[in-house]
Amino acid sequence: MFKFLKDKLKGFFKKSSEEIVEKIDIKEKIEEEFKEDKEAEKEKAEEKRDKKEKLKDKSPEIEKPLEEKPEGFFAKLRKRYAFRINEELFNKFWAELETVLLESNAALDVVKKIKQNLQAGLIGRETEKEKVEGLIKEELKKAIGELMIEPFNVIKRVSEKKPFVMVFFGINGSGKTTTIAKLVYYLQQHKLSCVLAAADTFRAASIEQLEKHASNLKVGVIKHNYGADAAAVAFDAVSYAKSHNIDAVLIDTAGRMHTHANLMREMEKICRVAKPDLKIFIGEATVGNDMLEQARSFSDSIGIDAIILSKADVDEKGGTAISSSYITKKPILFLGTGQGYGDLKPFDKERVIENLGL
Ligand SMILES: Nc1nc2c(ncn2[C@@H]2O[C@H](COP(=O)(O)OP(=O)(O)OP(=O)(O)O)[C@@H](O)[C@H]2O)c(=O)[nH]1
Ligand SMILES: [Mg+2]
Structure with missing residues (x-):
């Protein structure tokens, strides 16, 4: 890394x-x-x-040597x-x-x-x-x-409100769905229950991909059909969590370019309806400055609370990790460090600095 x-x-x-x-x-x-x-x-x-x-x-005759002050x-x-x-x-x-x-x-x-x-x-x-x-x-x-901004304690935050609603967004293929699955695993390790919202009703096979993770991790998925209103799926998932005493709702959304006005409006609607406690931007560490630009645009239009940097394991460069917080003024919560469920590491400023070998 x-x-x-x-x-x-x-x-x-x-x-x-x-x-x-x-x-x-x-x-x-x-x-x-x-x-x-x-x-x-x-x-x-x-x-x-x-x-x-x-x-x-x-x-x-009375000449005295002058006192020499030694240097x-x-x-x-x-x-x-x-x-x-x-x-x-x-x-x-x-x-x-x-x-x-x-x-x-x-x-x-x-x-x-x-x-x-x-x-x-x-x-x-x-x-x-x-x-x-x-x-x-x-x-x-x-x-x-x-x-870099010191991240807050995610477990503590999630434990403070029930259900705790998180929505994840970012551009296509940035690692949203995989990161959600990893985060479910992380929350489960801390004895917190989860339900997923398949609010990516746009990309082919996105619902099945989320269901596969859900089945591996033994959590429920709330889904509608492809083409359905993403905000309605998110709303149903929150209602389900309320009625089933579930700790956390994780809303998966379709990948979208920050320049696509319609898709950004859809994202705003999801947020209006689901009232998330955390809006998390998933950015690919390897993308560098373009990713920072995306984060800034998402932040301006929807508002982001935190960042998860995916694919840090394949990011040789490192500049994105040290730049993201300064550019967005938001903390990085985790680094994605692989494709397994355990490959999500809480962001640690000191570790990143240590990694630079200075
Ligand atoms: N090496 C590595 N690969 C990752 C990481 N996170 C995600 N991936 C891979 O990136 C690819 C895309 O991941 P997805 O989770 O499907 O990305 P997405 O943002 O949901 O994609 P769309 O829904 O199509 O927008 C998959 O092959 C993942 O396994 C990571 O931290 N490290
Ligand atoms: Mg996805």
Whole structure:
């Protein structure tokens, strides 16, 4: 997972730390940065000499050595090895890091935000040359961490209201039906009962696909015929859950492009009728920036509460995972990590950052 970004970052740090630390003339930087210190020292030395001269003139016999304040160990070390990260140095490595992030499917706005955070955290910082790489990595981790929103506890939320209604939407083939089945499995593991609504009355074989999962997982499916009103199916499923004391209703919907006005209106109707407690956008991690655009459009027209990123197991790049929350301002709840029922992992910010190998 996210191998591309991880490898690219590794390559970037390997190359850049060599470039930053070795090729940049640190000595020159030190001299530049500490020129002021040197001038002040020179002035101090001249003052001392003047005082000495004056004392000599007054009474040469009682001449006392002037107290020499020894220069501290750390001050010496700082002069020899420390340098300040300035804008010029920042720009040198940023150009390359920016390419790494963009190639990894991070959204443009996200890359801009990372730049701002890094600039704020790095420019003007003083460090020893050996610590530059570590410092940049720390700041990068912090910057990426700030982009992601900590997800809420799904089990807790579902347990708070009965029935808890969730509707899932996204473009065609993004993994909605499979993710619903995985989520049923996850809820069952936490002793929560479920019923499914086959509100994709549009795509051939969609109802049978959902029924197959339902039969494997031993949950009920509320269905109408193909071509029926999707909102009516959702409504019936909620009524069924109410009358059968079921904890959660999961509404499967037909895949739709965010640009298709009629289908977006149908989605709005489903939401009006079923009054979902959570509107979940299922996006394919591998799709990158297009997925973020879809999420933004769905968010603008229907409003989304959370995201599940499917197919994270086949997403080498990783930029979508770090960008989705910043773009939509909504949390990622889970990552789909395979085709089995157990392949749904609660989204964990720290784990994602760890995965980047920084
Ligand atoms: N590797 C992998 N494959 C997945 C994952 N989630 C879904 N898939 C696969 O993606 C394909 C499409 O999944 P569906 O669940 O049918 O997608 P959908 O969004 O319901 O599709 P439509 O109803 O046609 O819009 C299937 O072959 C799934 O097995 C995942 O997390 N990882
Ligand atoms: Mg489907």
